[in-house]
Amino acid sequence: xxxxxxxxxxxxxxxxxxxxxxxxxxxxxxxxxxxxxxxxxxxxxxxxxxxxxxxxxxxxxxxxxxxxxxxxxxxxxxxxxxxxxxxxxxxxxxxxxxxxxxxxxxxxxxxxxxxxxxxxxxxxxxxxxxxxxxxxxxxxxxxxxxxxxxxxxxxxxxxxxxxxxxxxxxxxxxxxxxxxxxxxxxxxxxxxxxxxxxxxxxxxxxxxxxxxxxxxxxxxxxxxxxxxxxxxxxxxxxxxxxxxxxxxxxxxxxxxxxxxxxxxxxxxxxxxxxxxxxxxxxxxxxxxxxxxxxxxxxxxxxxxxxxxxxxxxxxxxxxxxxxxxxxxxxxxxxxxxxxxxxxxxxxxxxxxxxxxxxxxxxxxxxxxxxxxxxxxxxxxxxxxxxxxxxxxxxxxxxxxxxx
Numbered sequence: 001x002x003x004x005x006x007x008x009x010x011x012x013x014x015x016x017x018x019x020x021x022x023x024x025x026x027x028x029x030x031x032x033x034x035x036x037x038x039x040x041x042x043x044x045x046x047x048x049x050x051x052x053x054x055x056x057x058x059x060x061x062x063x064x065x066x067x068x069x070x071x072x073x074x075x076x077x078x079x080x081x082x083x084x085x086x087x088x089x090x091x092x093x094x095x096x097x098x099x100x101x102x103x104x105x106x107x108x109x110x111x112x113x114x115x116x117x118x119x120x121x122x123x124x125x126x127x128x129x130x131x132x133x134x135x136x137x138x139x140x141x142x143x144x145x146x147x148x149x150x151x152x153x154x155x156x157x158x159x160x161x162x163x164x165x166x167x168x169x170x171x172x173x174x175x176x177x178x179x180x181x182x183x184x185x186x187x188x189x190x191x192x193x194x195x196x197x198x199x200x201x202x203x204x205x206x207x208x209x210x211x212x213x214x215x216x217x218x219x220x221x222x223x224x225x226x227x228x229x230x231x232x233x234x235x236x237x238x239x240x241x242x243x244x245x246x247x248x249x250x251x252x253x254x255x256x257x258x259x260x261x262x263x264x265x266x267x268x269x270x271x272x273x274x275x276x277x278x279x280x281x282x283x284x285x286x287x288x289x290x291x292x293x294x295x296x297x298x299x300x301x302x303x304x305x306x307x308x309x310x311x312x313x314x315x316x317x318x319x320x321x322x323x324x325x326x327x328x329x330x331x332x333x334x335x336x337x338x339x340x341x342x343x344x345x346x347x348x349x350x351x352x353x354x355x356x357x358x359x360x361x362x363x364x365x366x367x368x369x370x371x372x373x374x375x376x377x378x379x380x381x382x383x384x385x386x387x388x389x390x391x392x393x394x395x396x397x398x399x400x401x402x403x
Contacts, residue, residue, distance in 0.1 A: 009060030012072035019301030096123035102197035123303035128292035146246030149278035153294030154189035192220030199243035208321030218257035
């Protein structure tokens with residue numbers, strides 16, 4: 001298959017944009033020309049000549065010579081405006097914006113078909129791990145039981161520092177920010193939003209269901225304490241933030257994002273620092289494990305480069321699981337076993353625990369381990385940030401709801 005020469009219009013020249021620029025310059029087999037780079041800040045000093053830049057997005061969107069738009073900006077709604085306009089103008093698009101893709105997933109898929117263009121976004125879900133392409137090509141006709149993993153390098157770095165060096169949360173977060181793994185406002189990462197958006201994108205390719213992110217329960221690590229880390233270490237466990245999606249019956253899946261206890265015999269136990277790891281479990285391929293860097297400009301830039309290369313060959317996602325239509329429902333009506341660290345009894349009662357297996361109470365800390373309904377956690381989602389609690393999934397088997 002012959003490769004098309006790509007004339008690229010690039011939006012954004014931050015960490016990922018510069019990382020992409022570096023890896024493109026190091027790639028000898030790809031015929032590309034970055035025609036123009038659109039940025040917002042006119043006063044910011046750039047490391048390349050200002051003649052490469054424009055401040056008007058229409059200089060790229062309305063240029064008929066540009067056949068590929070690469071979108072790498074932070075603003076999700078402006079990214080959607082850029083991407084949708086580019087597709088309407090017949091341009092293929094590569095993006096790394098997981099918030100934009102997750103919020104507009106079904107609409108973007110329909111637009112690709114309507115305007116006969118390609119939208120690729122491998123970098124939006126696993127940074128350097130090619131999980132979307134593997135789901136599209138390797139698992140296209142495979143019966144996938146579940147997918148789980150570490151999809152956020154920032155939180156994994158923080159949790160690693162807390163576990164290995166005994167740092168408190170705020171110190172570990174500050175170190176992540178100093179290394180460029182966390183933003184000045186880390187909300188998307190530490191509250192689990194980032195992992196949830198990535199999970200929604202992966203679910204579209206794993207099961208063909210385009211989930212509304214608002215319907216998926218997520219809970220991050222903002223409330224973690226040194227007590228929780230100490231408890232895990234005493235049990236020989238680590239705490240990781242783990243998004244999960246899996247089948248509950250033939251045509252129904254469930255999904256959630258929760259901190260999880262990981263034992264030393266599990267693949268994710270040794271995925272530390274800013275690295276990510278994804279585990280798939282399938283009927284025929286059994287269990288497979290993918291690992292790679294989950295934060296940093298070059299790691300994400302490498303995934304963007306892979307999409308650019310695929311685009312030069314005319315590659316498009318086929319959404320095979322969506323075409324097959326084997327999964328049609330998403331449920332939160334099932335029980336999970338959790339560890340809840342809390343202070344006030346009234347808070348514990350709100351969780352509606354069943355089958356409590358462990359309980360501890362001291363002057364400073366209390367915790368309980370037992371089963372709760374995921375629907376109950378979802379109903380508490382707006383109250384949880386203000387509660388003095390921390391939740392961890394124990395890692396033991398997800399159970400169907402019993403009625």
